[in-house]
Amino acid sequence: MKRRHGLHYSWRLAMLSAVAFLTMAAASSTANAQPIVGLWEVTVTLTGLPVLDSFETWSSDGTQAETAIKPVLSGNVCLGLWTSLGKQSYGLTHPVYNFDDTGTANGTSANLMYSITLSHDKNSFSGNASLTIFDGIDPFDPAANVLAKFTGTVTAKRITVNKSQLP
The missing domain is CATH 1.20.5 (Single alpha-helices involved in coiled-coils or other helix-helix interfaces)
Incomplete structure (x- = not known):
């Protein structure tokens, strides 16, 4: 027993x-958990290009997903990767395939990059943005020709659940 x-x-x-x-x-x-994790309403302003507004989800595994306010056929859903750069600072690399108005890949690609700092209250971020457009479909190919480069800013505010509006 x-x-x-x-x-x-x-x-x-x-x-x-x-x-x-x-x-x-x-x-x-x-x-x-990194304080950047969550859903953001983002505005990217690059010199010489239309303003890009989007919703972006920054996930705890270091991935980022974006739904941009632009025509679906132009490729309005994209994925990226983010990393911590230190205290409340983050970097994002966001590869892009480019499409024409009919939704056909146009043979170019791009890399959208952010270097941002999260606000003290962790409900907004701002920083620098750049978009480099390459000849070819691989924006990470070291031999790819750079067709254009645009620089500017990125700002965002955190999206939260408003419990008072729930059914």
Whole structure:
């Protein structure tokens, strides 16, 4: 009977240890979450180009997704990657395929990049933006010819759930 009691105790101890580990891991990942994570309403202003407005989701895994306010056939959904550059500063690289008015790839690509700083209250960000357009469909090809480069600014405000408007 003692042996059975000992196994039962060991099993309980193992389960409690697993629960404690998972709780600490969840608390640690929450504590380590970057404040940039969330949904943003973004405005990019580049010299010589129309203003680009979009909704962007910055995810905890370092990915970014954008839905731009422009025609669907022109490629209004894009993906990117972000990284922390230090205290409340972040960098984004956002490769782009370019399309003509009929939705056909036009043989060029681009890389939209941000270097931003999150506001003290973490509800907005601002910084520098650049867009480099390349000949060819790979904006990371070191041999690709640069067709044009535009620079400017990026600003954003955080989107949150307004609980008072929920049904």
